[in-house]
Amino acid sequence: MNRIFNIKRFGRYLKSDIRSCTADYGLSLMLISLMGVIIYIGTILMGLIFNGTWEGPGVGFRLTAFAVCMFVLVVTMPVKCYGKITAKKEGSDWLMVPVAKTEKFLSMVIMTVFIVPVVSAGTYLCLDAITCAIDKTCGESLISSFGSLIVNFFGMTATVYSEAGAVPGLQEFIRQVSNPLLYVDDIIGMCLIFLLGAIVFKTGKTAKTFLAFFLITSVLGLIMTPVITHYFGEFAVQFQTKPQMTGDIFNLGIFRHVALFDTINDTLVNLALMAGIYYRIKTLKH
Amino acid sequence: MINLKDIKFSYGENTVLQNISMTLKEGRIYGLLGENGVGKTTLLTLMCGLKKPDKGQISTDGWDPYDRDPDFLSQQYYLGDDLAAPNMKASDFAANYGSFRPDFSMDTFASIMKEFETDITQKMNCMSYGQLKKTHVAFALACRTKYLFMDEPTNGLDIPSKSQFRKAVMKYTREDSTIVISTHQVRDLENIIDPIIILDSKEVLLNAGLEEIAARLFFDYSNTPRPDALYCEMIPGGSIQVCMNTDSQESKVNIEALFNTVHRHKSIIKNL
Numbered sequence A: 001m002n003r004i005f006n007i008k009r010f011g012r013y014l015k016s017d018i019r020s021c022t023a024d025y026g027l028s029l030m031l032i033s034l035m036g037v038i039i040y041i042g043t044i045l046m047g048l049i050f051n052g053t054w055e056g057p058g059v060g061f062r063l064t065a066f067a068v069c070m071f072v073l074v075v076t077m078p079v080k081c082y083g084k085i086t087a088k089k090e091g092s093d094w095l096m097v098p099v100a101k102t103e104k105f106l107s108m109v110i111m112t113v114f115i116v117p118v119v120s121a122g123t124y125l126c127l128d129a130i131t132c133a134i135d136k137t138c139g140e141s142l143i144s145s146f147g148s149l150i151v152n153f154f155g156m157t158a159t160v161y162s163e164a165g166a167v168p169g170l171q172e173f174i175r176q177v178s179n180p181l182l183y184v185d186d187i188i189g190m191c192l193i194f195l196l197g198a199i200v201f202k203t204g205k206t207a208k209t210f211l212a213f214f215l216i217t218s219v220l221g222l223i224m225t226p227v228i229t230h231y232f233g234e235f236a237v238q239f240q241t242k243p244q245m246t247g248d249i250f251n252l253g254i255f256r257h258v259a260l261f262d263t264i265n266d267t268l269v270n271l272a273l274m275a276g277i278y279y280r281i282k283t284l285k286h
Numbered sequence B: 001m002i003n004l005k006d007i008k009f010s011y012g013e014n015t016v017l018q019n020i021s022m023t024l025k026e027g028r029i030y031g032l033l034g035e036n037g038v039g040k041t042t043l044l045t046l047m048c049g050l051k052k053p054d055k056g057q058i059s060t061d062g063w064d065p066y067d068r069d070p071d072f073l074s075q076q077y078y079l080g081d082d083l084a085a086p087n088m089k090a091s092d093f094a095a096n097y098g099s100f101r102p103d104f105s106m107d108t109f110a111s112i113m114k115e116f117e118t119d120i121t122q123k124m125n126c127m128s129y130g131q132l133k134k135t136h137v138a139f140a141l142a143c144r145t146k147y148l149f150m151d152e153p154t155n156g157l158d159i160p161s162k163s164q165f166r167k168a169v170m171k172y173t174r175e176d177s178t179i180v181i182s183t184h185q186v187r188d189l190e191n192i193i194d195p196i197i198i199l200d201s202k203e204v205l206l207n208a209g210l211e212e213i214a215a216r217l218f219f220d221y222s223n224t225p226r227p228d229a230l231y232c233e234m235i236p237g238g239s240i241q242v243c244m245n246t247d248s249q250e251s252k253v254n255i256e257a258l259f260n261t262v263h264r265h266k267s268i269i270k271n272l
Helices: A007-050 A060-087 A087-096 A103-136 A142-164 A170-177 A180-200 A205-241 A243-251 A258-283 B040-049 B090-098 B106-115 B129-142 B157-171 B210-216 B255-264 B266-270
Strands: B002-011 B014-024 B030-034 B055-060 B076-079 B148-151 B177-184 B196-200 B202-209 B215-220 B232-233 B237-243
Touching: A007 A060, A007 A103, A007 B090, A060 A087, A060 A103, A060 A142, A060 A180, A103 A180, A103 A258, A142 A243, A170 A243, A170 A258, A243 B148, B002 B040, B002 B215, B002 B266, B014 B040, B014 B055, B014 B202, B030 B040, B030 B255, B040 B148, B040 B177, B055 B210, B076 B129, B090 B129, B090 B266, B106 B129, B106 B237, B129 B148, B129 B157, B196 B255, B202 B210, B202 B255, B202 B266, B210 B215, B210 B266, B215 B255, B232 B255, B237 B255, B255 B266
Parallel strands: B030 B177, B030 B196, B076 B148, B148 B177
Antiparallel strands: B002 B014, B002 B055, B196 B202, B215 B237, B232 B237
16 A cells, blocks of 8 residues: 555655645746736726726626636646656656655646645635725625626526526526536546646647647547437427427436536546546656 | 666667666666667666666566656666756755655755755756756765666766765765666766676676676786787877786776777677
8 A cells, every 4th residue: 555655655745746836836826816916906007097097897807817817827837837747857857756656646636626726716816805805996806706697697598598488497407507516527627638738748738738629529529419419409400490499408317417417427537537647647758 | 686687678660778688786886888879878767667678677676667666766766867957946855855765864965065065055947057966966865775876977067076976976875775877987987886887789798897807808008019909099108908818917997998898899798
């Protein structure tokens, strides 16, 4: 067991990984975390200079900026912290650290999907909340607006459908897909995709990851198209001619248990991505 | 003890090492010599587990290096020729990675760094190549591992540092350590390496201790030309000639002359 996993050694390694990642990515992480405040101050300054008014960015703009910053973080962090392991110099040193492959893998995954995103998003959102507490023109903070935004979005969708007629099963479908926790595994999946890309490709890591992602999804799309057409083609035709007939589709098992199916699908994808990351660590040579 | 048995390794179609078999014993400082491209670095990286042989087996005290078992890795250190410059102070680097090495001593690291006249509080990515090399050498020695593989460790070191390096290797390595130093700078390490391994393309030409070499080859530093010399070279103040030691005469092995002799008379040396 000691050869595969040792909790004390893993703790030491995670600490060392945090230190090394802070040295490599600390400044960028700080910049991304402060971006909300920077954008806020920038917008106010622009308003003062050009309009002579004190006006911060609206919640919609701040939410978009937050999403963009988090996406930038997810894309850039694995390359900066772990991309170096494909280089001969740094990679040799990394491979020779006397820690089990399992521990290196776990530390890498925990850092990428949990520690760094949580620290950055937490700092970003806290600073946003503090900004809104100080400046009353800010309006609702991002944290408090998340819930209402999701409810409003799906509420709006439900209203549109309701207006088209009674749609059996739609309310249940909306209840399931409007649960924010349903998207946590998608975010984890995105972090894992960019981590895998960072440790697989030697150069052009981000561009090649995007390209590989596009190619894989295109191929999967081509493979899945006949299946989808076979099962849901009839509903697609019905939807085009009589939108209220879509109620039938929500009675299908896959839509009645959409959260379950989505979670199973995302879990399988994430497990496959993690297996890929582990395999890469195991077989990396320099 | 490191055992290599029928090792074969290729980069694509290009076979670098073939049928390499040898044993490296404890408590020795091996000098791994060879021309450019014969596979010295490849052999070192195979021995420390950075690469996997295409064929054959490597066993280090029963471990397969490529398994990269943490207990095995903690017993060895690989110092490459091309070194990473992490964005941290030398002392932080040592504290960070030394914690995984059971015999690492921060005091030893600081002492070696002092002997090398290199500041441990300096950031490694701001160091010159020589300073970076000294920092990595200091860390490698401070780990006091049983197996130490060094690829061109004196490259980039200034003249005083080369002497300090030799002293540090002798002073800070364990008595039971097996050290393998791959180098072209044989004069830098002449007094510390013994035995000598000479690699040729795809094979080991020589793997013998200095005493054994001196018993078989005679290094004549006199100015009298010898018709039986396998190799002759003019040196300041005279010449050096290498002949078969048929009369069991004592002489000091000149590694550079030995290397050249081995390369000119491969079959004779292999059959010695």
